Amino acid sequence: MGWPVLRQFLGGDPLGRSSSVVSRKTTEITPRTTTADRAVQSVCPYCAVGCGQKVFVSDEKVVQIEGDPESPISRGRLCPKGSASEQLVNSDTRQTTVLYRAPRAKDWQEMDLETATEMVVDRFLESRRNKWQDVDEHGRHLGRTMGIASLGGATLDNEENYLIKKLFTAAGAIQIENQARI
Numbered sequence: 001m002g003w004p005v006l007r008q009f010l011g012g013d014p015l016g017r018s019s020s021v022v023s024r025k026t027t028e029i030t031p032r033t034t035t036a037d038r039a040v041q042s043v044c045p046y047c048a049v050g051c052g053q054k055v056f057v058s059d060e061k062v063v064q065i066e067g068d069p070e071s072p073i074s075r076g077r078l079c080p081k082g083s084a085s086e087q088l089v090n091s092d093t094r095q096t097t098v099l100y101r102a103p104r105a106k107d108w109q110e111m112d113l114e115t116a117t118e119m120v121v122d123r124f125l126e127s128r129r130n131k132w133q134d135v136d137e138h139g140r141h142l143g144r145t146m147g148i149a150s151l152g153g154a155t156l157d158n159e160e161n162y163l164i165k166k167l168f169t170a171a172g173a174i175q176i177e178n179q180a181r182i
């Protein structure tokens with residue numbers, strides 16, 4: 001039954017959406033999702049829709065990412081970008097170390113995470129201190145800084161946004177925005 005139409009009608013698949021359109025190669029391969037050790041529920045990191053994902057893991061390595069049918073947001077669906085997020089995890093070109101480009105330097109240099117974090121903290125505190133406003137021109141209490149601001153990305157989740165809002169408000173910042181609102 002090499003001819004596709006014959007396969008459809010004699011193979012009990014008149015609409016051509018089942019066994020008659022399965023290639024030999026497809027029958028010979030096994031989906032990574034069936035051989036994975038486990039599947040972990042997660043959220044797509046790419047955009048504010050927040051589609052649910054099932055991350056399939058074998059030997060402690062991510063081998064496939066699919067839509068999660070249990071997600072009330074996406075009900076098992078992912079857009080092409082979300083469907084390709086396995087490539088984000090396993091790409092050879094993925095940047096896994098901190099890079100720093102000094103003022104007026106042309107090149108980036110690798111930096112350990114602790115040093116980079118200390119630099120961010122120092123600058124955050126200095127900027128906050130330098131632009132601190134205790135009172136306005138009428139002597140009314142302000143207790144704020146104009147030296148720091150936060151612009152969140154849409155890939156941040158609820159918990160991260162909650163903590164960022166808490167941190168910046170506690171530090172006296174008043175410009176706290178998110179890319180999803182722009």
Ligand code: SF4
Binds near residue numbers: 080
């Ligand atoms: S799958 Fe697509 S639509 Fe869903 S969160 Fe990811 S990027 Fe956004």
